[in-house]
Amino acid sequence: xEDYKVSAERDTLVYPLTDAxxxxxxxxxxxxYLNLTVDNGAxxxxxxxxxxxxPDAPTGGGGGGGGGSVPAYNWKEQAENGTGTGDWYHGDAxxxxxxxxxxxxxxxxxxxYPKGVPITANNYKLEMRVQTNYDTGATGEVGKIxxxxxxxxxxxxxxxxxMGGKKSTYYLENLTLSAGDNNKIRFEGLxxxxxxxxxxxxxxxxx
Ligand SMILES: [Ca+2]
Numbered sequence: 097x098e099d100y101k102v103s104a105e106r107d108t109l110v111y112p113l114t115d116a117x118x119x120x121x122x123x124x125x126x127x128x129y130l131n132l133t134v135d136n137g138a139x140x141x142x143x144x145x146x147x148x149x150x151p152d153a154p155t156g157g158g159g160g161g162g163g164g165s166v167p168a169y170n171w172k173e174q175a176e177n178g179t180g181t182g183d184w185y186h187g188d189a190x191x192x193x194x195x196x197x198x199x200x201x202x203x204x205x206x207x208x209y210p211k212g213v214p215i216t217a218n219n220y221k222l223e224m225r226v227q228t229n230y231d232t233g234a235t236g237e238v239g240k241i242x243x244x245x246x247x248x249x250x251x252x253x254x255x256x257x258x259m260g261g262k263k264s265t266y267y268l269e270n271l272t273l274s275a276g277d278n279n280k281i282r283f284e285g286l287x288x289x290x291x292x293x294x295x296x297x298x299x300x301x302x303x
Pocket of ligand 1: 192
């Protein structure tokens with residue numbers, strides 16, 4: 097067992113700045129409920145139990161060859177522009193705030209095809225803004241989001257909380273995408289309904 101330092105974004109509604117909040121944050125981090133950044137820059141994505149041995153520092157963009165720099169990538173798409181099932185929850189409005197759903201079982205899905213992915217690499221980040229009506233309150237009910245990248249193994253985001261219908265943002269990091277327009281990001285329902293507002297796929301510039 098090796099000690100190492102990690103950091104995480106802290107939602108002070110979930111983890112208040114109290115001893116109890118500190119303890120819950122530490123506990124959830126150990127259980128893999130949070131995106132963690134190791135002090136050497138390595139990322140431990142949500143859904144992964146932090147390993148006993150400190151992860152290696154990232155080696156850079158990966159996948160690229162030769163010289164030249166790869167520009168930052170940032171692709172945002174609204175749910176209404178995805179392909180799949182789901183009705184509108186908010187009438188004819190489009191854009192931020194308007195969500196599409198529900199996604200509560202595997203026959204309910206929404207797919208996105210990011211445009212102009214600049215380079216094949218394993219450090220793409222997926223941000224997704226979702227809404228559920230489930231909460232951890234009196235019922236203890238929480239949702240789950242299933243994400244499938246290029247028909248790979250499903251990545252399940254656990255412990256999705258709606259706080260009574262508020263939208264929340266979740267992240268997946270260190271995703272592998274190929275250069276071009278042929279990647280597929282598929283959302284499926286898994287366990288309790290959720291709806292999608294938008295997604296953002298991004299990657300920092302690299303040399
Ligand atoms: Ca939207």
